[in-house]
Structures are given as structure tokens and as C-alpha cells.
Amino acid sequence: MENRRVVLAERPRGRLGASTTRLESGERPACAEGEALIRVGMLSIDATIRTWMDDAPGYLPPIELGGVVRGAGAGVVVESRTPRYAVGDVVVGMTGWQEWTLATDEVRFSVVPVGLGLDLATVMNVLGVTGVTAWVGVREVGGLREGDTVVVSAAGGATGSVAGQLAREGGARTVIGIAGGPEKCQEVVETYRFDACLDYREANLAARLREACPQGVDLYFDNVGGAVLDAVLANLAMHARVALCGAIAQYDGAERQGLLNTAALITRRGTMRGFIVLDYLEHFARVQGELAAMVRAGRLAHREHLVEGLDRAPDALSMLLRGENHGKTLVVVDPAVTLA
Amino acid sequence: MENRRVVLAERPRGRLGASTTRLESGERPACAEGEALIRVGMLSIDATIRTWMDDAPGYLPPIELGGVVRGAGAGVVVESRTPRYAVGDVVVGMTGWQEWTLATDEVRFSVVPVGLGLDLATVMNVLGVTGVTAWVGVREVGGLREGDTVVVSAAGGATGSVAGQLAREGGARTVIGIAGGPEKCQEVVETYRFDACLDYREANLAARLREACPQGVDLYFDNVGGAVLDAVLANLAMHARVALCGAIAQYDGAERQGLLNTAALITRRGTMRGFIVLDYLEHFARVQGELAAMVRAGRLAHREHLVEGLDRAPDALSMLLRGENHGKTLVVVDPAVTLA
Known part of the structure; x- marks a missing residue:
């Protein structure tokens, strides 16, 4: 066959x-x-x-x-x-x-357990690696705290959209997305209920971030690297945490953009940490249960x-x-x- | 007057x-x-x-x-x-x-307590901000572990030279310095007893680091930022820690070099953390006592x-x-x- x-x-x-x-x-x-x-x-x-x-x-x-x-x-x-x-x-x-x-x-x-009450595509999305990655980045690596200002890049994507909603669920005060193009930005706000979404294709991202996060960024969930990461580094709050999940901007032969603002990690006492979700296998079952419950309760758009x-x-x-x-x-x- | x-x-x-x-x-x-x-x-x-x-x-x-x-x-x-x-x-x-x-x-x-048995210049050097900075970067921020391969930039400087010696004292297996020029590199090895010292002014620093640290870098104490930091990022061991102490390469109107290798923090599950020694005032007295004892015992060259x-x-x-x-x-x- x-x-x-x-x-x-x-x-x-x-x-x-x-x-x-x-x-x-x-x-x-x-x-x-x-x-x-x-x-x-x-x-x-x-x-x-x-x-x-x-x-x-x-x-x-x-x-x-x-x-x-x-x-x-x-x-x-x-x-x-x-x-x-x-x-x-x-x-x-x-x-x-x-x-x-x-x-x-x-x-x-x-x-996959029977009786989840979810279809396969939803399971592949929210309960798959992308959903668990969002949880690990926001909670374990990013150390989300009540009242945080959280920024998520690729906010319309599978990981980013869940990350923003988990940040909100976990007590973030402000959740700002970054995405490409007005249509995606609209979706991030309307479907995933971020407070705002900035289009990285427009000019002056760092200045627009400063307006959106006047107290600075406490937690940044980074999916893209490059110029977007650099713009967030220019806007860190004290003791900020940057969870590096991916660097999609640099994967596909794009011209690689060097980071110029890492010294802000010194003045702001910031921490930037990379992670791979495969290191957190022991969390999978518990996190998947939590995410499934959120979906069934209508608290997690996907x-x-x-x-x-x-x-x-x-x-x-x-x-x-x-x-x-x-x-x-x-x-x-x-x-x-x-x-x- | x-x-x-x-x-x-x-x-x-x-x-x-x-x-x-x-x-x-x-x-x-x-x-x-x-x-x-x-x-x-x-x-x-x-x-x-x-x-x-x-x-x-x-x-x-x-x-x-x-x-x-x-x-x-x-x-x-x-x-x-x-x-x-x-x-x-x-x-x-x-x-x-x-x-x-x-x-x-x-x-x-x-x-300054009387009866230290040290002259004022030594106190200003080893017991001053630079010495305590070295201790905080190696121990608190860098989380030195027994057997670590440690790299220190500006290794001939006041902070770097103490950082390398503290790493050795704390159980590092290999301590590699980075400094500018053959004379400084020689001093780092002979006076401060690093295992080796690489001249960042010569070509292919990343490749030379790979030779000096075949298992990768566990702890990097960074005083310079820029191209040197980027070369170390290309050589991180798993779960590496980068303590960002300063970015002297970028202070004095030098052409700023963007970091291209931060995505290595993801694949290597690395952490990069900036710090300012003023946040660690509660450690000063204890650390100064430890450093003074090392100097008097002849275990800390300065x-x-x-x-x-x-x-x-x-x-x-x-x-x-x-x-x-x-x-x-x-x-x-x-x-x-x-x-x-």
C-alpha cells in the first residue's frame, strides 16, 4: 500500500x-x-x-x-x-x-483522551505544542505577575494569541499585541481581546510602544526576534522579563537585524531567557487540562x-x-x- | 578656601x-x-x-x-x-x-574600618564597587556552579580580573579571559592566572572560543557587549548564563554592533541578565570581608x-x-x- x-x-x-x-x-x-x-x-x-x-x-x-x-x-x-x-x-x-x-x-x-468535547483541529491548536508553549512562556519563563504590562509578538499566531489570553487570565493589567498588517491587528483586538495591537510594518514601533506602555514592558513574549525585539528592549520596565520563544523574523532568509538595545537589560535589570517547550514535558498534562477547560468555558478564543x-x-x-x-x-x- | x-x-x-x-x-x-x-x-x-x-x-x-x-x-x-x-x-x-x-x-x-591591613588603593580597587560587582556577577547573577567553563571579557580590567579569580575560587573548571592586545592577554594569564586569554582584536574570535571551550560556555561575565558578546553567544553551553555587567564597547561613540546570535539563547535554553551592583547593597559588607581575606591570604591578585x-x-x-x-x-x- x-x-x-x-x-x-x-x-x-x-x-x-x-x-x-x-x-x-x-x-x-x-x-x-x-x-x-x-x-x-x-x-x-x-x-x-x-x-x-x-x-x-x-x-x-x-x-x-x-x-x-x-x-x-x-x-x-x-x-x-x-x-x-x-x-x-x-x-x-x-x-x-x-x-x-x-x-x-x-x-x-x-x-488524545476521549470525551474532551473538542474537535481535532482545536486539540491540535490549543492543546498542542503551541498552546503549551504559550503557557510555559507566560507562566514559567516569563513569571507573570499580577498587574504586569505584557507584550506579545506574532500576536495573531497560534502561540501568541494564546499567550496574550493566558496573560490576561493570569492577572496582567495591560496586554499589547504586535502583528503584521491592519487586518491581523484588528483580529488580535477583536477576537483575542488584547487591549491594543501595534502593526510592526508601520514606522516607529519603539515610539508607539512607549505610548501604549507608558510604564514600560514588564513581560515580553517574543516569537520574532530582530527589529521587533529591539524595539521592545528599548521600552523595558525595571526587572522586565523577556521570554524568547522563537525568532521567526530570522528563519526564512530574511536579512538578519542585529540587536542594538541589549544594554537596556543592564540599566533595567532585565532578564532575557530562551526556552524550548520540550523541556517542560512534565507540565503538559496539567496545562492541557487547564487549556481545555478554558476553551469549553468560552474563555479562550482560538x-x-x-x-x-x-x-x-x-x-x-x-x-x-x-x-x-x-x-x-x-x-x-x-x-x-x-x-x- | x-x-x-x-x-x-x-x-x-x-x-x-x-x-x-x-x-x-x-x-x-x-x-x-x-x-x-x-x-x-x-x-x-x-x-x-x-x-x-x-x-x-x-x-x-x-x-x-x-x-x-x-x-x-x-x-x-x-x-x-x-x-x-x-x-x-x-x-x-x-x-x-x-x-x-x-x-x-x-x-x-x-x-573604611581601621586595621584592614590594606592600602587605600587596594581598598578602592578590590573592596570598591568593581570588586563587589565581580562577586555579584559571578555568584548571584551568573550562578556559578562547580565545573563551569567561565568566560570573562575585559579580563585585564578591575572587575574582570577579580571575576575570573572568584570563578576559579568558586569551583570553575576552566576560566578563559578576553582582552585587547597580546600584552594584556599575557597579564591576564600570568598575573590573574586565567587558563587562557583571547585577544578580541584578532580575527575569528568565535572560532577561537570554540577551540578554547569545546564543551561550550556555561557562564559568561560580560563587560563589553557588541561583537565580543555576539561571539560568546555563538558558543553557549546548554543552560548557559550570561551576566551583563557593562557594555563598554558601546559607551564612547564606537560604532554600535548589533547582536546577531541571541536566538542561541533559545536553542541553548540560555539566560541573559543585566545587573547593577547598587541593587546588592546588602551584600557589600560580607563580600568586602571575603575579598579582603582573599587579598591578605595572597589568593587574589590585583x-x-x-x-x-x-x-x-x-x-x-x-x-x-x-x-x-x-x-x-x-x-x-x-x-x-x-x-x-
Whole structure:
């Protein structure tokens, strides 16, 4: 039986191009003792995938040339030779960009509990890595305090939109978003209920931040790096905390902009800390429960941007890197895979 | 009676020039009830003074035009109308660049204990702000751990040389300095007993750091910012800590170099934290006792660079900013002021 898959054909120089990946067809993997066969239903498209395409040291090894593109996804177990999974279980984990994959001793999946009352796309968005990342950045790394002025970049994105709402829920006084373009900024305020949203494409971001945060920024959740981070550094409050979650502005061959304002960390006694959500696995179950409860109670707005078809996964990643998505970007590989 | 003083004549654009400061003569201040009159003996020349000359927000307000240049110093009490100081006490505090000053309710001084067994220049160096800064950066902010690979920039300077020795004393496995020029690098290794010292003026600092620290840098004590900081960011170990103490490379009108490698804080889960030693006043007495004991036991090498005459204080600051000093830069205003 066929297994269509998207492999890395060449390392991108700058932006992803038509020749970066290749759709090819292989054999459906056979399920050995101790393994389970998974039909992939949906892929989570995350900016970090772009970093794995470079031949550069990172928190995970680069994707091999000719190898299936690494990425998270969800699927349903169709055959199981391990007590860990039952046929019919919906699971999430590192499926890669393909139609079929195996759960093995090394590649583990989490079983989505039945009766969550949420659809699969919502689970992939809010309860997936992006939602937990938002929680870890705001609470663990950023150390949110009652009354904080919080700024979130890529505020219309899957992580940023949840981060802002969690900051509000946790007692922030003011929550300011930064996003690209008037339409996104409007969405950040209207859908995700930030107090305001600044368009980084307009001039004088640092000055506009100063107006929006006259007491300075206590907590900055950074998804973009570069010039936006530099503008926030120019507006830190005393003892400010900067949680570095990503640097999407520098991933896709953009001209890299050096930070000029890090000395503000000295005068403001600020802390800038990078994190990877995989270091916080012990928090996942608890945080997912908290997030699911917020969604069911209508206290966490979320939006999914569905792209149909495995072959369009590369386009979906490009769209995300260009900032043209609205909400969590997901690729539907098999619409038959759903939550009961 | 005359009080010669150095005042800020104009705000420097870039490097300090002959017209930045002016030596002028005023009246010796009168000692009112509750005050003490201090004859200034020695000035501590610190890079941070340069930042106070700019009309920019900082951790202290800018020095006023026409006002005495702000700075730390030591002196002897010659008249006292407060029980806080006795005539003959040697005191340290913010004397400013002048021959006479007053201790008031607002401007307090610390009395140097008698019987320390150290001369005044040593006290101004190791027990002064620079020594305590080194301790705070290595221990409190940097969180030194047994076995750490530690890198210190401006390693031949007053703060850096003490920081490296404190790291060694506290259990660091490897202590690497960064300094300007072969002569300074030699001094860092021979006098201050760093394991090695890299000359930042030579090419490929990042690559040379990789050779010197093959396991990566656990703790970086940064005094300079700019390109040197960026090179260390490219070599962080997992969970690295960067203590930002100063950014001397960017103080004196140098072309500011933007940081390109802060995203390494994400992949390496690093923390970069700025600090100002004035926030750690409660540690001063204990740390000074520890440092004095190390000096007396011969376990803390130190060197003072004495410049004679109040009128040469501006030159001394310029020399420091050019990195041409050897050890702690001090200006002798009155050689008669000494410790018993």
C-alpha cells in the first residue's frame, strides 16, 4: 500500500522554493512487534520546522536530505502490536509529513483522551505544542505577575494569541499585541481581546510602544526576534522579563537585524531567557487540562487555518513564514480522522 | 578656601574631547549641622561615568551641564557635625571629581574600618564597587556552579580580573579571559592566572572560543557587549548564563554592533541578565570581608593604575575607555589621604 510523503530535496537558501521539498511515494511501513501503525489525519505547521531544514546546529538535528520532513501531527491507530495503543485511538506526536507512520519504542505518541468535547483541529491548536508553549512562556519563563504590562509578538499566531489570553487570565493589567498588517491587528483586538495591537510594518514601533506602555514592558513574549525585539528592549520596565520563544523574523532568509538595545537589560535589570517547550514535558498534562477547560468555558478564543492536502504542506509552511495565516496552521491529510 | 573641581562643560559626541570637561575653582563647601566635610584623596575611574555624561535615560540621571562630574572616591573627614563620622575617618562614596565634598543626609559615605591591613588603593580597587560587582556577577547573577567553563571579557580590567579569580575560587573548571592586545592577554594569564586569554582584536574570535571551550560556555561575565558578546553567544553551553555587567564597547561613540546570535539563547535554553551592583547593597559588607581575606591570604591578585592629579581625571577616563589601563584606574587627588 502506498505512503505518500514530502521529503527534503535540498537545503533552502533563504525562502522556501519549489525545489526545497518533493512529494514522493513509498511503501506503507509494516507494523512489527511492539509497534503501532498510524494513519495520519492532520499536520501541525510550525515555524520551527524551517530551522530544521538548515544544516545548522539546533535543539534537534537537521532533517536529512531525502528524509521525510519532520513535524508534529495527529492520526488514528489502525493496527497495534503493543499494549500502549488500541486500534481506534487518536494520537498526536511526530508524524512527519506523510500519510502513514509508526509508533515505536523510540517514537512515542500521546493518546488524545476521549470525551474532551473538542474537535481535532482545536486539540491540535490549543492543546498542542503551541498552546503549551504559550503557557510555559507566560507562566514559567516569563513569571507573570499580577498587574504586569505584557507584550506579545506574532500576536495573531497560534502561540501568541494564546499567550496574550493566558496573560490576561493570569492577572496582567495591560496586554499589547504586535502583528503584521491592519487586518491581523484588528483580529488580535477583536477576537483575542488584547487591549491594543501595534502593526510592526508601520514606522516607529519603539515610539508607539512607549505610548501604549507608558510604564514600560514588564513581560515580553517574543516569537520574532530582530527589529521587533529591539524595539521592545528599548521600552523595558525595571526587572522586565523577556521570554524568547522563537525568532521567526530570522528563519526564512530574511536579512538578519542585529540587536542594538541589549544594554537596556543592564540599566533595567532585565532578564532575557530562551526556552524550548520540550523541556517542560512534565507540565503538559496539567496545562492541557487547564487549556481545555478554558476553551469549553468560552474563555479562550482560538482559530484554525486549515489547508487541504498533504501536497500543500510546503505551501502552508511558506504561508506561515510570510505571516499570511490566520490562527493555527494545520494541513488536513485525511479528513476521515476525527475525534469521537 | 578653594575647591578645584572638574565639571561637565558639554555632552560628548562620541569620544571624550578636550572641551567635554572643564577644571574650575569654587568655594570650599561649608559644613552645616548634620554634615561632615571631606577632603578627597582618591577617585575611582569607572566606565559607567561615561554613560552618565550622555543626555539619555539610565540607571541614574545624566550629569547636569556645568555640574561636577559624578564618581566614586575616597577621602578623610576633616570636620564633622554629625555623630555618623569622626574627624580622621577615611570614607568612600560619591565624592565627585573635586577636592572637597560634604557628607549629608542624602549623600552618605561608608567608613573604611581601621586595621584592614590594606592600602587605600587596594581598598578602592578590590573592596570598591568593581570588586563587589565581580562577586555579584559571578555568584548571584551568573550562578556559578562547580565545573563551569567561565568566560570573562575585559579580563585585564578591575572587575574582570577579580571575576575570573572568584570563578576559579568558586569551583570553575576552566576560566578563559578576553582582552585587547597580546600584552594584556599575557597579564591576564600570568598575573590573574586565567587558563587562557583571547585577544578580541584578532580575527575569528568565535572560532577561537570554540577551540578554547569545546564543551561550550556555561557562564559568561560580560563587560563589553557588541561583537565580543555576539561571539560568546555563538558558543553557549546548554543552560548557559550570561551576566551583563557593562557594555563598554558601546559607551564612547564606537560604532554600535548589533547582536546577531541571541536566538542561541533559545536553542541553548540560555539566560541573559543585566545587573547593577547598587541593587546588592546588602551584600557589600560580607563580600568586602571575603575579598579582603582573599587579598591578605595572597589568593587574589590585583593591580592599580594610579594617575596623579585631579586635572588628569578626564584623561584617566579616556585611557580606561580606550582600554589602555592596567588594572584599576585611580586618580590621586591628595596623596596625604591614606589608611592608617
